Every structure is written in structure tokens, then in C-alpha cells.
Amino acid sequence: MLSAKMEDYLKTVYELQCKGDGPVSTSSIAETLDVTPPTATSMMEKLEERELVEREKYKGVTLTTEGETVALEIIRHHRLLETYLAEQLGYDWGEVHDEADRLEHHISEEFERRVADVLDDPDVDPHGDPIPTESLDPVEESAGETLSEHVEGDRVIVQRVRDRDSEELAYLEDHGITPGTQLVVEEVAPIGMVTVRLADDNTVSLPDAIAGAIRVDEATDRSEADSAV
Amino acid sequence: MLSAKMEDYLKTVYELQCKGDGPVSTSSIAETLDVTPPTATSMMEKLEERELVEREKYKGVTLTTEGETVALEIIRHHRLLETYLAEQLGYDWGEVHDEADRLEHHISEEFERRVADVLDDPDVDPHGDPIPTESLDPVEESAGETLSEHVEGDRVIVQRVRDRDSEELAYLEDHGITPGTQLVVEEVAPIGMVTVRLADDNTVSLPDAIAGAIRVDEATDRSEADSAV
């Protein structure tokens, strides 16, 4: 049996692996999970013994197929839970993450199945992140470009908001920026800030750190439909 | 912060304390939680340090007020979860216990509140066990007599079924015995078995171990109403 901690490490390796390319460094894992590097090293040794990661000393780790499956299982739990909490229990957008982060390790297959049933097998969670299917096929995590890569005048639709901070998410929601929102890039300021205009003509300014967490697709020229909030 | 294990021990002490009277023995705790007696002893020492139990060496432990509050909090979580799983996620009667036993340690106050809201603050869980209120006032756990204390001809209404085994519970549900069911005691056999007759005139025989887990109230003479299943 796998401990909740092991699951956490596997999930983290998966996420870091999706972001960068090549093996995942000890320090990035340690930083993400808020532990010291030696702690991460020793956990990676354990996961290597169980053949959930491959490790090259002083280089980093990569998930094995089996390790990836475990990670996807946890991510499926996480995203299903987030969706359930938001849709069925009235949680706000920003509140779902922490609750899901704890519960994801403790629900049964039965629970997973029933939640997926009630939600009618959703494809994405409230942040717009794709939910792995029951068969746990790899999911492509990095579709689209981030908002901060765009230039003035670009017309885009928010796809995903990859942020965990619940205050920041609450702010975005308050200002009408959620998956599905249509935006026009108004200004890209040289001080590390992007200003966007919404369908209701209000503008919102976002520091690069936030804009970089917002993934968007280019909007089709016509600005009809699909700007639901 | 209290670990999930500590919460489990406190819940167990509470439940054993409700059953018997006087201090709770080390061995009864160990047996309930399926650990060895030394393990239970050492945990009781830790809980004593935290002033959650009072301990008299070689005698046993009693919950302090604070310990009881923690236990009631966990029991509230457990029974709310059981109710939620049954009512909102379509779990069968017998399936809810194990799931709730894991989740009870990992839900937030927020989650508890929202679940209670959705369920409209229920008084009892699917087994008929009372759910502690949000203010965690002690709850009287042992109302009514057990079915096995009754004699032939007694007319009773099932109040609570204090059993954890999911197969046994499924059997009872199949045969129409759930909280609220009205029964007539048909026969009390000297081999440790009780036979009861249901509203639909079917009879069911139950060994004493099961009958002793079924708590009942005497039915009012008229056999109308209240026999809903």
C-alpha cells in the first residue's frame, strides 16, 4: 500500500514533469512540497525501490508508467473532488483546492465512481484543468498559451487558471475572469503587468505572475457567444 | 494538532465509555482498534499528557471534557458523512461505515457545515444513531432496549441498528429491517435466536448477536403509520 505522502510526491513529480522537460530535480520537489532536499531524496529512494520512479543520482527522477498511473489516479481524485465541491456543495472557486488536497488520498474507488456519476463525467474541473478519465490515460496538461505571452489587441478566451491561492482566485472570480471568459488584451506594460478588457467593457490589470497562470486560446474573430461567466 | 490515530482512539474510548460504565480498559481499546495492548497503553499516555483522558494506572481511562468534545466532533463527522453518502451519493446502508471512517478525520469545518446544510441538519444517521449537534453537546447513546431483551408477542419499532458489518446490514435491509420498521416478536428460541414478523407478514430469524445490536422502542398499540421502510 502507498502512503498519502508517497501519493503526494508522485503527484508533484508528475506536475513538475509536465511543466519542465527532462528529469525532475530534488530541489524542485522539495520546494513544492515544502520539505528539505534530503527529505525529498530519501522519498525518491523509496519510490525508486517500488519502481514508481526512475532515478539517476545527482540528475533527478522520472515517473515510470506505473508511477504515472498512480499520479493520474490522484489527480483524477483531486479534480473530481474540486468539481464536486464547487457544483454540489456550493464551494467558491478558491476554496476547493485545499479540501481536495486532503480528501484525494482517502476516497475509495466507489466514492470516485459515484462522484463522477453525479457530475456526469466532467472533462474539466472548476479551474479548467482536464480531469483524467477512469482509464487514467495521460492527459495533455499544457494546451494553449499563457495570457502573458500575448500582445495588445489580442482577443482570447480563458481556458484554465493554474493558481492555488484562494484569495487570488476569489479576486479573479470577482472581476469576472474564469474559464470561458472572453478577453481583449488592452495593454502590456513594461513593469510586468497586463491589462485586459472584459465583455462588459470593464478592465482588469494583472501582474505577470498571475497572467502567466492564465492559459488562453485565441478567440475566433466574431465576439459572439461563449463569453459565459 | 491531533493525528487521525489519536482521534480514532478518542472516538473508541468515547464509545466504550458509553457502553460500559466506569473507566475503559486498555485491552478493550486495543481489541476495538485491532492493536496490541502496549500500543493502546502508550497512546493513552500521550493522550493523558494532552489532558484528553484521565488515566489511573492498571485501572483504565476516562475522557476529560475536552477529550469528549473531540470525540463528539469526530462522531458528528462520521454520522454526517454516513448520512450524506447514503442520501446524496446513493450508497447502500452497509457501505457507508468504512468510507466515513476514513473521511471523518480529513474534512474541514467548512465541509462539515456544508454537508449539514445540504442534509438540513439531520438528527440521526442511516443506522438510527443520533448525530451530535454543531455545539457538540453530549448525546445520549443508549436509548431503548435491544431486540433480544424482548419476549414473544412484543410489538416494537426499530430505532437503531448498531452493527458495522456491511454484509449483515445488507441482509437486514434486504429483509426490510431498518430504523423505523415495526416488528412483532414471534419466537424467542432457546438456541439463541429471535424470530420477528414484519408488517408484510414475512418473518425473519436473527441470532442473538444481531438481535442484541438492534435497539427498539415499544410500539404504541395501534399498528398504523410509522412502519415505513
Place this chain on the structure above:
DNA sequence: GCTGTTGTTTAGATGCGTCTAAATCAAAAG
């Protein structure tokens, strides 16, 4: 091609929850 910096791993310690084996207490039986 050495050297110094940066990041990684080893070594050794801690607290938790658990175990087995041995010692000790308490209460029942003689």
C-alpha cells in the same frame, strides 16, 4: 585544467505508531 559555487546525497537524530518479550500489578482462588 583547477577551483568555487550550487545543488545533491549521506549520516545521524527525532517523534509517531506500532510490535514482541519481559516485568509487574491486581484480583481471584486456594
Place this chain on the structure above:
DNA sequence: CTTTTGATTTAGACGCATCTAAACAACAGC
């Protein structure tokens, strides 16, 4: 009142997840 029996506690160990301090590898700069 002593002895026996059964439960309880002490002693000592282990695996997990974590830490700090120290040793070590890799690579970039000179």
C-alpha cells in the same frame, strides 16, 4: 494469607517522514 492467573505496563526495537550538519558531485568561471 499466600499463590496463581490474567491484565497492564515497561523495555527495547522497527519503519516512516522528517530534520540538521556534513560530505560530495557537477558544472561554470577563471
